[in-house]
Amino acid sequence: MSDVDVLERLERILRSDEDVPPERAAELAVMLDEPPIQDVVRLVERSTATRAAVVLRLLSRRRSIEVFDTLDAAHQADLIDALGDRAVYEFFSELDPDDRVSLLDELPAEIAERFLRNLDDSERDITGVVLGYPRGSIGRRMSPEVPHIYEDLTVDETLQELRRVADDVETIYTLPIIARDHRLVGVTSLRDLFTADGSAEVSGLMDKPVFAAAHDDAEETARWFVPLDMLAMPIVDESGRLLGMLTFDDAADIIEEADSEDTARSGAHEPLQQPYLSTPLLKIVRSRIVWLLVLAVSALLTVQVLDTFEDTLAAAVVLSLFIPLLTGTGGNTGNQAATTVTRALALGDVRPRDVGAVAWREVRVGMLLGALLGSLGFLLATLVYGLDIGIVIGSTLFGVCTMSATVGGIMPIVAKKVGADPAVFSNPFISTLSDATGLIIYFLIAKAVLGL
The missing domain is CATH 1.25.60.10 (MgtE N-terminal domain-like)
Incomplete structure (x- = not known):
């Protein structure tokens, strides 16, 4: 079988x-x-x-x-x-x-x-x-079980110590070297020890250490550590004393958890933190219900905008036909920008102080997207509903794309600056905000062009 x-x-x-x-x-x-x-x-x-x-x-x-x-x-x-x-x-x-x-x-x-x-x-x-x-913090994810290899030990003494503690430590392949006061002074590898003369001191085999402080943010540390393709790295305290080791697999787990959390929150629910089929039903409901309630309340903003411009809609009923197109385009444009910038923040490609550069870049991206989509919208709407409606739709698409891309790009950075998870201010809230703001732009342009 x-x-x-x-x-x-x-x-x-x-x-x-x-x-x-x-x-x-x-x-x-x-x-x-x-x-x-x-x-x-x-x-x-x-x-x-x-x-x-x-x-x-x-x-x-x-x-x-x-x-x-x-x-x-x-x-x-x-x-x-x-x-x-x-x-x-x-x-x-x-x-x-x-x-x-x-x-x-x-x-x-x-x-x-x-x-x-x-x-x-x-x-x-x-x-x-x-x-x-x-x-x-990364200290919360380190293994404190590390061999104590002092810089004045010989290779033979070090190998003897490793044989003694091999079953009790997290890893013996990347080895931190410490002074007698436990300050980290370097790292070496098991390969280097095996190929070295037994009477040589390990201080002659060590390289400059790559390390992190125990209070450093776990996700940020894991994201810069993993691309280095190292098996492990030391974790130290404020005085540089060795506390533990962060292994590659633990760092990969941190990144996977963070990405799962960001993906869940960008989809308007909390991460399950365990396999779907083994998750109790009530836990799944709890992960979704709060977000649904928040988004339902925030969607009232869109209803309020429609109510404000009720007379405009009554005067030109054809305008209502384009509402799904405009709100959908605005939401999608904002989500694309927010997702891109949230990912860039996670990878360290963008920092909070880059908000101005990101805003200027997204303004230009939004204008180019708006010009392309607006031209197409202008052409199709003009052919079917006339020149005035074509101008309204084309202009609105240009304005909505520019606004949504800009807001979608800077919102994750604002969230990061105030200490919130950028994913929380990503797709769900961007969509709601783009809907309401896009409708305001739409009706203001319509009133100006159509003289309503």
Whole structure:
């Protein structure tokens, strides 16, 4: 039986009976040992908390810990009640300190405190180091488990130390070199150590370190670190003392989480933070309802504009036919600009102080887009409804595109300046604002051209 067939059969069994009978448990446990670990993870991610807990209990201890470790922190938190204390404590103690803290952030305070109490003293102290840094900082995502390689050690002494601590540290491939007061002085690699003379001091092998401070923003740090293609880099305190290491995979996770959050918010909902099929229905509803209420209230601005220009519409009913075209064009133009600038902010291509340059660039882009679309709108509207209506539509498209592109470009930067997430001020609000402002432009031009 292929791995796909095994997983499909397991999924059918779990859907038909979440309480697996004892006589079937042994059979399912054997079946779960057959597929690759990534397929078992996929099965867990497609299952409810109760079904996922069944899978984790039936897996061997090693595989169940591996699967639990790969899940998102929010998904792990959902499994807590279904798994029971004994299994949860075991999984929790096996997590790396930074992953442990991510899970604690998703749990109620009393449960998090209980979990910490069940750790042994050394693991509790290491976890406490990471917990001591604010959410959103890179210190919160580092691993404090690093080898202490002093600059005056020889290569042989260093290799001996690495053999001693290899099972207890996050990585041994990129190695920070420290002075006796724990200040970071350089980095070296395991490759360099293996190829060096055993009696040489590691200070002769080290390179200038690339590092980050523990209080630096996690997303910004991860975004400049990942393109460097380094396996890991040191994290230091304000005095330059080594605190931990940020690995490439942890940095990639930070970027993935940030991109998922931006994508969700630009689509007018909060990120689920776990696989869709394993997310409880009420959690999905909560992620959407607040945004829908906010946007529904803000859309009243568009209604108010239409009410203000009711007489204009009554005098030239044909104007109402073009409202969907104009509002749609304005919203799409603004969304394009906002999405582009939000992405540029995330990548560091644009900084808040570049607001003037961005505004001037988007004014010109909007004018060019408006000229192209306005010319087409003028031509078609003139052919069907006459020259006056053609002038109104062409002029409005030019004005709406220019305005929407400019506003869409600067709004994410304004959000960044005031400390808000640029994605929050992206597509949903830009669309609403463009609708209302575009209608004002439309009716003012119509009144001027048509003499209403």
